[in-house]
Amino acid sequence: MPDRRIGTARASLEFAPGARVTFEQKLEVSLDCYVCRRRDRTVVFRADEAAGICTPTRHPFPGRMLSFESGTQGNTHVASISFEYDYERFGDAKYPDEQRYIAFEPGAPSWARVSFEVTCPACERRSGHSTQNNIVRPWRCACSCGHFLYSETTEMPQLSWHPAAPNPPSE
Secondary structure (H helix, E strand, O other), X not given: OOEEEEEEEEXXXXXXXXXXXXEEEEEEEEEEEOOOOXXXXXXXXXXXXXXXXXXXXXXXXXXXXXXXEEEEEOOEEXXXXXXXXXXXXXXOOOOOOXXXXXXXXXXXXXXXXXXXXXXXXXXXXXXXXEEEOOOOOOEEEEOOOOOEEEEEOOOOOEEXXXXXXXXXOOO
16 A cells, blocks of 8 residues: 655745746646656656656656745745655566665655746746746846846755655545
């Protein structure tokens, strides 16, 4: 029987004064998929969808987005996304010796991407962007007009997980 887990991805980014930011209600996260028996798969969770999608096969993934919250604190824009997923230990179908995954905790999210749109305060041009764990930092982003939009100095999004509380016995 799979273990139910709860994960959280939190992105906190400092934007240019006056920039308008809208986080997309979507999360891409790397998880182990016992359905296709592959480790470190990119799973896409979207708000209001009953299951995630495991890529590249596009089969339903046993998990879903639980909540999406975004807000501002001055010029800092924050998105916090929680998700639940099932994990069951298995041997990877392509790399059964597990050497490729020795540095990864089985079943733990290892990478994530949070997407957002920014409207430039200088030219009003709207552009799509994202942040993910595995980019080189510091990172500075400017609009095509040259105006500074945002920068990243620390790894984003921050990822965590914990076991879900057990379901109470039914009577």
